[in-house]
Amino acid sequence: MTHQRADRFGGVVPPAGAVRDRLRAHRAKPRSLTARLADAYGRSFNVAVIGGIVISAANSGLETAVSPDYAIPAERVELLRWFVALAVSLLLALLGRLALAVGPVLVGATWQTWLLSTPVSRRELLTARFLAVLGVGGVAALAVAVLAVVAVRPSDVLTPLGPAVPVGVVLAALAVGVQSNPAGARLVRRVLDGFAVLCAVGFGVLALAGPAVPAFPFAPEPLTTSLIALVAAALAGWWAYTALGRLSRASLAAGTEFADATVTAVNWLDPALLSSTLAVRRARAVGRVRPARLRGGRTGGCCARNSSATGATRWACCCTPGWCRCRTSRRRRCPRT
Amino acid sequence: MPGDVGHSATGELLAVRGLTKAYGDFLVLDDVGFSLPAGAAAGVVGPNGSGKSTLLRCVVGTESADSGTVLLDGVVLDETASEVRAALAGVLDDVDFFTDLSVVDHLRLYAWAHGATDPDDVVDGVLAELGLAAAADQLPSTLSSGQRRRLALAACFVRPRRLLVLDEPEQRLDAAGRVWLAERLRGEKAAGTAVLIASHDDDLLDAVVDMRVHVGA
Numbered sequence: 001m002t003h004q005r006a007d008r009f010g011g012v013v014p015p016a017g018a019v020r021d022r023l024r025a026h027r028a029k030p031r032s033l034t035a036r037l038a039d040a041y042g043r044s045f046n047v048a049v050i051g052g053i054v055i056s057a058a059n060s061g062l063e064t065a066v067s068p069d070y071a072i073p074a075e076r077v078e079l080l081r082w083f084v085a086l087a088v089s090l091l092l093a094l095l096g097r098l099a100l101a102v103g104p105v106l107v108g109a110t111w112q113t114w115l116l117s118t119p120v121s122r123r124e125l126l127t128a129r130f131l132a133v134l135g136v137g138g139v140a141a142l143a144v145a146v147l148a149v150v151a152v153r154p155s156d157v158l159t160p161l162g163p164a165v166p167v168g169v170v171l172a173a174l175a176v177g178v179q180s181n182p183a184g185a186r187l188v189r190r191v192l193d194g195f196a197v198l199c200a201v202g203f204g205v206l207a208l209a210g211p212a213v214p215a216f217p218f219a220p221e222p223l224t225t226s227l228i229a230l231v232a233a234a235l236a237g238w239w240a241y242t243a244l245g246r247l248s249r250a251s252l253a254a255g256t257e258f259a260d261a262t263v264t265a266v267n268w269l270d271p272a273l274l275s276s277t278l279a280v281r282r283a284r285a286v287g288r289v290r291p292a293r294l295r296g297g298r299t300g301g302c303c304a305r306n307s308s309a310t311g312a313t314r315w316a317c318c319c320t321p322g323w324c325r326c327r328t329s330r331r332r333r334c335p336r337t
Numbered sequence: 338m339p340g341d342v343g344h345s346a347t348g349e350l351l352a353v354r355g356l357t358k359a360y361g362d363f364l365v366l367d368d369v370g371f372s373l374p375a376g377a378a379a380g381v382v383g384p385n386g387s388g389k390s391t392l393l394r395c396v397v398g399t400e401s402a403d404s405g406t407v408l409l410d411g412v413v414l415d416e417t418a419s420e421v422r423a424a425l426a427g428v429l430d431d432v433d434f435f436t437d438l439s440v441v442d443h444l445r446l447y448a449w450a451h452g453a454t455d456p457d458d459v460v461d462g463v464l465a466e467l468g469l470a471a472a473a474d475q476l477p478s479t480l481s482s483g484q485r486r487r488l489a490l491a492a493c494f495v496r497p498r499r500l501l502v503l504d505e506p507e508q509r510l511d512a513a514g515r516v517w518l519a520e521r522l523r524g525e526k527a528a529g530t531a532v533l534i535a536s537h538d539d540d541l542l543d544a545v546v547d548m549r550v551h552v553g554a
C-alpha cells in the first residue's frame with residue numbers, strides 16, 4: 001500500500017502560479033453574475049468607506065493649510081518642526097506596531113487549510129500579499145508625509161514627500177522580515193513600545209521648552225534622500241522576499257481575526273467592534289487572574305444602588321441565585337437576609 | 338537543516354520533548370514528551386481544557402510552543418519546509434472551505450497541489466469511500482456538519498502522508514462513520530503512517546491507538 005501510495009503521489013508539485021490559476025478556474029464555474037456583482041459591491045464598499053475617511057481628513061487638513069487665516073508665527077516655526085518630526089516618528093512607530101500586530105502578511109483559514117498545508121512554494125504563494133503589504137506601507141508613509149507638509153508647509157515639499165513612499169516600503173519590508181522570526185518580532189514590539197514612550201516624553205519636553213527650542217538640525221537634500229531611500233527599499237524588499245518562505249502558519253494566522261475585526265469596525269465606523277477582539281487578545285496574554293471577592297455584608301454584596309434620572313431608587317440584584325431573589329424594581333428594596 | 342525529512346536513527350518518526358506552552362501565567366502544556374514510530378498510533382487524552390488541541394497545534398506548527406522540541410525523523414519539525422508539509426497531514430479545529438468551490442474541486446485541487454499523478458482517480462476513490470460521491474458537486478455551505486467533517490477528513494486521504502494528526506476526528510460522524518474511521522486509521526497504520534489522535538471516544542482509541550499520552554493530569 002505504501003508503494004501504491006508513493007506511485008499515486010509521485011507527480012511534480014505545481015508552481016504557485018499554476019495553483020492560483022487552477023483555483024481561479026475552479027471558482028469561475030459556479031460564479032454567477034450576481035455573485036460577482038456582490039463581490040464587487042463588497043470591495044467597493046470597503047474602498048469607499050476607507051477612502052472617504054482618508055479624503056475627508058486630507059480635505060479638512062488642506063482647507064486649514066491653504067486658509068489665509070492659517071499662519072505659523074515665526075517664533076514657533078522651529079517648535080512646530082520638532083513637534084511634527086516627533087509626531088511623524090510616533091505615527092510610524094504606531095503603524096509598525098499595528099503591522100506587527102496583524103502580521104503584516106496574513107492568511108485566512110481557507111488558504112491555510114487548502115494551500116499553505118501543501119508543498120507548493122510558500123514564498124510564491126505569498127508574493128502577491130507581500131507586494132500588497134509593501135504598497136500599503138508606501139501609501140501609509142505618503143499619507144503621513146502629506147500630513148507633515150500640511151502642518152509645516154515647507155518651502156520645498158519634495159523634502160518630505162520624495163522619500164516617503166520608499167521609506168514606507170522599507171518599514172513594511174522590515175515588518176515582514178521580522179514576522180518570520182517570532183523572537184525577533186517580540187523584541188521589535190518592545191522596542192517600538194519603548195520608542196512610543198520616548199516620543200511621549202519628547203512631547204512633554206517640547207511643551208515645557210516652548211519656542212526656546214534649538215533650530216531643527218535636519219535639512220536633507222531631497223534627491224539624495226530619495227535615492228538612498230530607494231536603494232534601502234530595494235534591499236529591504238529583497239530581504240523580506242527571501243523571508244517569505246520562512247513565515248510559519250502560526251505567524252500568518254495570528255492577525256487574521258484582528259484584521260477582520262478592524263475592517264468591520266472601519267466599515268461600520270464603530271471602534272467598539274474592535275474592542276472585543278482586543279479584549280480577547282489581552283485575555284489570552286494574561287491567561288488567568290485572581291477571582292475578585294465581594295466586599296461588605298450580604299446585602300451590600302447582593303445589591304447595587306443606582307439612582308435613575310427620575311430620582312427613584314433602583315436596586316439591582318447581582319447575588320448568587322438561591323439566597324437573594326430580588327429583581328430590578330423601582331420601588332422594592334432588597335429584602336434583608 | 339531544519340525540515341529535512343530523512344530517517345531517524347532511533348526509528349522514531351515523531352518525537353515530542355519537553356513541550357511547554359502557557360497563556361500568560363496559565364500553563365496549558367507542562368513538559369509533555371512522547372515518541373511515535375512509523376506505523377503506530379498515539380492517543381492524546383485528557384479532560385476538556387487540558388491542552389489536547391494545543392498540543393496537536395504545536396506539533397503541526399500552527400501554534401508555537403514556549404519551549405521544547407518536536408522532531409520528525411530526528412530533525413526539528415519545521416512546518417515551513419515543503420518536505421515536512423508533504424509528510425504531515427492533519428485535521429484540527431481550524432478547517433475552513435472556499436465558499437464557491439465544490440466538494441470535488443476542493444479535493445482535486447488539494448490532491449494536485451500535493452503532486453498526485455491522477456487527482457481525479459484519487460479523489461473519486463476517497464469520495465466513494467467516505468460516502469460523499471453524491472455530494473461531490475455541492476458547495477461546502479450546503480453540506481451538513483457531518484459531511485463537512487467527512488470532507489475535512491477526505492483531504493487527508495487524497496494526499497501523501499507519513500504522519501496523520503487528527504483532533505477529535507469522530508466529532509459529528511454518525512455510528513457508521515465512526516466504524517469507518519477506526520478501520521481507515523488501522524489501515525493507515527498498516528501502510529506505515531504514524532497517527533496522532535486526540536479524542537474522547539474510548540471505543541475509537543481502543544480500536545486504533547497503541548499508546549496514550551495523558552495531558553492535563
